[in-house]
Amino acid sequence: xxxxxSALVAAYVLSQFYRAFLAxxxxxxxxxxxxxxxxxxxxSGLWFLTFAAAQIPVGSALDRIGxxxxxAVLFGLCAGGGALVFAAASSAWxxxxxxxxxxxxxxxxxxxxxxxxxxxxxPAIFGTLAGAVIGIGNLGNIAGSLPLAWAVESFGWRETLxxxxxxxxxxxxxxxxxxxxxxxxxGQARGSxxxxxxxxxxxxxxxxxxxxxxxxxxxxxLWAGPYYADVFGADTxxxxxxxxxxxxxxxxxxxxxxxxxxxxxxxxxxxxTGNLIxxxxxxxxxxxxxxxxxxxxxxxxxxxxxxxxxAVIVAHGRAFFPPHLVGRGVxxxxxxxxxxxxxxxxxxxxxxxxxxxxxxEAPYQALFLFYALVMLxxxxxxxxxxxxxx
Numbered sequence: 001x002x003x004x005x006s007a008l009v010a011a012y013v014l015s016q017f018y019r020a021f022l023a024x025x026x027x028x029x030x031x032x033x034x035x036x037x038x039x040x041x042x043x044s045g046l047w048f049l050t051f052a053a054a055q056i057p058v059g060s061a062l063d064r065i066g067x068x069x070x071x072a073v074l075f076g077l078c079a080g081g082g083a084l085v086f087a088a089a090s091s092a093w094x095x096x097x098x099x100x101x102x103x104x105x106x107x108x109x110x111x112x113x114x115x116x117x118x119x120x121x122x123p124a125i126f127g128t129l130a131g132a133v134i135g136i137g138n139l140g141n142i143a144g145s146l147p148l149a150w151a152v153e154s155f156g157w158r159e160t161l162x163x164x165x166x167x168x169x170x171x172x173x174x175x176x177x178x179x180x181x182x183x184x185x186x187g188q189a190r191g192s193x194x195x196x197x198x199x200x201x202x203x204x205x206x207x208x209x210x211x212x213x214x215x216x217x218x219x220x221x222l223w224a225g226p227y228y229a230d231v232f233g234a235d236t237x238x239x240x241x242x243x244x245x246x247x248x249x250x251x252x253x254x255x256x257x258x259x260x261x262x263x264x265x266x267x268x269x270x271x272x273t274g275n276l277i278x279x280x281x282x283x284x285x286x287x288x289x290x291x292x293x294x295x296x297x298x299x300x301x302x303x304x305x306x307x308x309x310x311a312v313i314v315a316h317g318r319a320f321f322p323p324h325l326v327g328r329g330v331x332x333x334x335x336x337x338x339x340x341x342x343x344x345x346x347x348x349x350x351x352x353x354x355x356x357x358x359x360x361e362a363p364y365q366a367l368f369l370f371y372a373l374v375m376l377x378x379x380x381x382x383x384x385x386x387x388x389x390x
Contacts, residue, residue: 003178004068004116004175004178004179004180005113005116005179006178007171007174007175007177007178007179008067008071008109008112008113008116008175008179009113009133009136009137010171010174011071011075011079011106011109011168011171011172011175012109012110012113012133012134012136012137012140013136013137013139013140013143014079014106014140014164014167014168014171015079015106015109015110015137015140016137016138016139016140016141016144017140017141017143017144017148017164018047018079018083018099018102018103018106018140018144019044019047019048019051019106019217019221020140020141020144020145020217020220020221020243020247021144021148021221022040022043022044022099022221022222022225023144023145023220023221023222023223023224023225023226023239023243024144024145024148024149024152024225024236024239024240024243025148025152025157025225026040026222026225026226026229026239027225027229027235027236027239028152028157028236029095029157032157033089033090033091033092033095035092035095037226037349037352037353038349038350038352038353039092039095039096040095040222040226040349041222041345041346041348041349041352042092042096042345042346042349043092043095043096043098043099044099044218044221044222044345045341045342045343045344045345045346045349046096046099046100046103046342047099047100047102047103047106047342048103048217048338048339048341048342048345049100049103049339049342049343050100050101050103050104050107050342051103051104051106051107051338051342052334052335052336052337052338052339052341052342053335053339054074054103054104054107054108055107055111055331055332055334055335055338055339056193056328056331056332056335058070058074058107058108058111058331059111059193059327059328059329059330059331059332060327060328061108061327062108062111062112062115062327062328062331063324063325063326063327063328066181066182067108067111067112067113067115067116067179067181068112068175068176068179068180068181069176070108070112071108071109071112071172071175071179072172072173072175072176072179073172073176074104074105074107074108075105075106075108075109075168075171075172075175076105076168076169076172076173076176077105077172078101078102078104078105078106079101079102079105079106079168079172080105080165080166080168080169080172081101081105081165082097082098082099082100082101082102082103082104082105083098083102083161083162083164083165083168084161084162084165085097085098085101086098086099086102086161087158087159087161087162087165088158105168107338109175110133110134110137110334111327111330111331111334112179113133114126114130114133114314114318114330115182115326115327115330116182117129117130118318118321118326118330119182119183119323119326120182123318123319124262124389126315126318127257127258127259127261127262127267127311127312127315128258128259128262129258130258130311130312130314130315131254131255131256131257131258131259131308131311131312132254132255132258133311134254134308134310134311135251135252135253135254135255135258136251138247138250138251138254139251141220141247141250141251142244142247142248142251144243144247145239145240145241145242145243145244145246145247146237146240146241146243146244147240148160148240149236149237149239149240150240152236153236153237192328193328193332195325196321196325196328196329196332197332199320201320201385201386201388202317202320202332204381204382204383204384204385204386205313205316205317205333205382205385206317206332206333206336207378207381207382208271208275208313208378208379208381208382208385209310209313209314209317209333209336209337209340210336210337210339210340210378211275211340211374211375211377211378211379212271212275212278212307212309212310212313212337212375212378213307213309213310213337213338213340213341214337214340214341214344214371214374215278215279215282215303215307215344215371215372215374215375216250216278216303216304216307216308217341218341218344218345218348218371219246219300219303219371220243220246220247220250220300220304222345223348223352223364223367224239224242224243224246224300225239225243226352227364228242230357230360230361230363230364231289231290231360231361231364232290232292232296242297242300245297245300245301246297246300246301246303246304247304248301248304249300249301249302249303249304249305250304250305250307250308252305252308253304253305253306253307253308254308254310254311256305256308257270257274257308257309257311257312258311258312260312261312261315261389262389265389266387266389267312267315267316267319267387267388267389268316268382268385268387269387270309270312271309271312271313271316271382272379272382272383274306274307274308274309275306275307275309275375275378275379275382276375276376276379277302277306278302278303278306278307278375279371279372279375279376279379280372281299281300281302281303281306281307282303282368282369282371282372282375283368283369283372284299285299285300285303285364285368286365286368286369286372289361289364289365289368290359290361310337313333313337314330314333314334316385316388317329317330317332317333318330318333319388319389320388344370344371344374347370348367348370351363351366351367351370352364352366352367
């Protein structure tokens with residue numbers, strides 16, 4: 001079981017890489033293919049939208065056929081194949097197609113791991129295990145910063161994507177060989193997502209998930225690159241340094257949040273406090289968009305650290321799910337988290353294009369205010385949530 005979980009975590013490291021690497025790739029894609037920020041926003045949005053759309057069938061597959069085959073087949077065919085499409089791309093629509101394929105490929109790996117945790121380990125430690133997986137997975141986030149910038153400059157971006165495709169196929173093979181499906185439970189075939197949606201306790205949690213992961217993921221995965229390039233004239237290496245710092249903060253945040261529900265005997269208070277601080281970080285960026293120096297990267301680190309509540313929100317929702325619907329339950333929460341990122345990337349791409357870049361930070365001020373307001377709205381709905389710990 002440990003070897004199989006290790007293989008799934010390795011796949012999740014790549015999943016985190018794929019969702020975040022466009023921020024560093026932005027300058028070279030603009031130079032080589034003429035692809036601008038709006039096209040990259042659409043590509044990033046498609047990754048999250050296809051990822052989210054896959055959650056319903058993935059959840060059913062986890063409950064019905066198990067995590068091993070679900071994760072291995074999708075990750076190998078779609079993530080590996082999508083990376084090859086990206087490597088051969090010569091236009092914006094091909095980049096977008098590649099990101100859509102990669103999104104489908106990455107869609108089952110984290111939820112397959114969570115499914116095994118929920119069905120194998122004590123409920124009280126689910127949040128800690130879930131946070132640890134995301135913390136380790138964020139090594140991919142880190143790899144998609146300064147190390148990626150070095151690889152692109154040393155070997156070329158097409159060659160780098162071919163290598164990533166090969167690594168994806170190898171990891172998919174390891175999942176197929178090493179992962180083990182938990183024993184099935186009575187009533188496994190009964191029930192559906194509709195049964196989960198009939199639970200009133202789930203809706204405030206879904207609302208919180210819709211706005212909690214989206215702002216830090218969008219900033220780290222896409223807008224950090226164009227923001228630093230347009231406002232501060234940063235090159236690929238400098239963007240890599242800033243996104244590395246934010247990625248490290250996201251790693252630390254996920255490890256820190258994991259045990260806090262047991263420390264404070266509350267998931268709701270932990271989630272609410274973290275997201276309010278994160279929204280404050282975006283408001284500070286809105287108020288001081290051209291501060292530079294240590295202020296701007298410091299605020300981005302604060303956002304990465306405090307916005308890492310994803311795993312605790314999943315743990316909060318999982319506490320309400322019956323055993324035979326765990327797969328569909330965790331993927332339902334994931335759908336709202338990832339789908340909101342995809343939708344927001346489409347919205348913010350148009351918002352960025354609609355605001356005149358005079359001064360150059362003006363479009364990014366609009367983005368920062370948008371993220372702050374949606375987070376505050378989600379926190380207001382989440383006040384209605386029923387707290388529950390294991």
